[in-house]
Amino acid sequence: MEFDERLSALEERVAALEGQPKPVPTGAFWALEGVKERAPDGAVLFTGAVPLPTGHHYEWQQGETVENLLGMDWSQLSATIAALGNPVRLLLLRLILTGVQTTAELQEHESLGTTGQLYHHLRQLVAAGWLQLTSRGHYAVPGAKVIPLLTVLTAVQDPA
Numbered sequence: 001m002e003f004d005e006r007l008s009a010l011e012e013r014v015a016a017l018e019g020q021p022k023p024v025p026t027g028a029f030w031a032l033e034g035v036k037e038r039a040p041d042g043a044v045l046f047t048g049a050v051p052l053p054t055g056h057h058y059e060w061q062q063g064e065t066v067e068n069l070l071g072m073d074w075s076q077l078s079a080t081i082a083a084l085g086n087p088v089r090l091l092l093l094r095l096i097l098t099g100v101q102t103t104a105e106l107q108e109h110e111s112l113g114t115t116g117q118l119y120h121h122l123r124q125l126v127a128a129g130w131l132q133l134t135s136r137g138h139y140a141v142p143g144a145k146v147i148p149l150l151t152v153l154t155a156v157q158d159p160a
Contacts, residue, residue: 039063041067043066050150083128083130091109101134103118
């Protein structure tokens with residue numbers, strides 16, 4: 001093979017290799033293995049990449065050492081956790097994440113109760129930080145709360 005042919009063949013191989021996507025990590029616990037490598041004293045990590053039906057896309061990663069988690073005052077988190085303990089509020093969050101964002105649209109949903117009840121639940125979610133009022137009558141889940149909310153929902157399911 002002449003030099004030009006060999007060079008051309010090598011360029012084609014490099015181009016083919018560079019065009020291939022990175023392989024997806026394999027194994028059921030690839031993320032766990034990464035946490036153990038980076039935090040040998042123990043840590044809890046959650047992460048996600050979420051495209052929503054609204055067209056928004058969120059990526060988030062958050063973690064904490066076991067020492068910090070066990071040393072903190074958990075009672076300070078009770079209001080935030082309690083806000084999720086109501087089926088109507090969970091429905092509100094799901095509806096808002098999927099594109100229903102105005103109080104007028106939310107009021108059309110029969111499971112949300114009266115206007116007064118709707119506003120009560122919206123206020124509770126805003127106070128706990130799960131929702132924010134983006135403009136008059138428009139609500140959104142703050143970007144920094146999308147992955148944590150979905151993580152909570154994932155965590156409370158029975159493992160399959």
